[in-house]
Amino acid sequence: KAGVTQTPRYLIKTRGQQVTLSCSPISGHRSVSWYQQTPGQGLQFLFEYFSETQRNKGNFPGRFSGRQFSNSRSEMNVSTLELGDSALYLCASSPGTSGINTGELFFGEGSRLTVL
C-alpha cells in the first residue's frame, strides 16, 4: 500500500510569491492534516480536512489555506510568502472511519519550502 505522497519535495520561492503544496493520502484515508515544522516553533497544526470539509484549523494567518478534493487528495496554499514561512510542511492522513479509531496519523516526507 503506497504511503502519503507529497509534492514537490523541495522548492524555493521569493518573498511575496505564493506556493501550492500537494498531498495524496493513503488509499482509503478520508482525513488529511497539515503541519508546519520549524526549528524554533517545532510542529504546529495548520488545518485538518475530512470528506472535503475543513473541520479544524490552527492559529495561522489567512494567507494559509487549504482544500480537499473528492478523491481525498489535498492541497495547501500560502500566499504573499514571508521569510518566516520557510519550513518543512508535513501532510498526514488517517482512515477517519466510524467506530473505534485512534486517529493515528500517517505522515508524508514533507515539502521543504525555502523563502528568499
Place this chain on the structure above:
Amino acid sequence: AQSVTQLGSHVSVSEGALVLLRCNYSSSVPPYLFWYVQYPNQGLQLLLKYTTGATLVKGINGFEAEFKKSETSFHLTKPSAHMSDAAEYFCAVRNPGAGSYQLTFGKGTKLSVIP
C-alpha cells in the same frame, strides 16, 4: 488546552545503554498519547501509542512506553541503544473526544548514540 513537555532537547547515550526520553503532558481529559520518530529529511513515523487498556505499550524497534496517569507522564524507553536509533523523537497528545485528529506535539528530543 493540551500541552506536551519533553525534557531535554538533546540526549546522548552510548551504544548498548538504556534509552530514556521523557514526556509529560497536560490534558483536561484522559488523552491518547503517541511517540513518533523522525529521521533526517524524512517525515514522522509512529513508534507506539496509548489509547486505553494496558498502560505499558510496546512499539516498533524495541521501544516501549508507560502511561502513568498520576504523574501525567509517558516516557519512552529502550533497553539497549543501537546506532540506528539516532533520530529525533516527538511525544504527542490528542483529545479523544474532540472530533478532530489534531495532535499537539512536544518540541522533540534529538537522540545521539555514541559508538
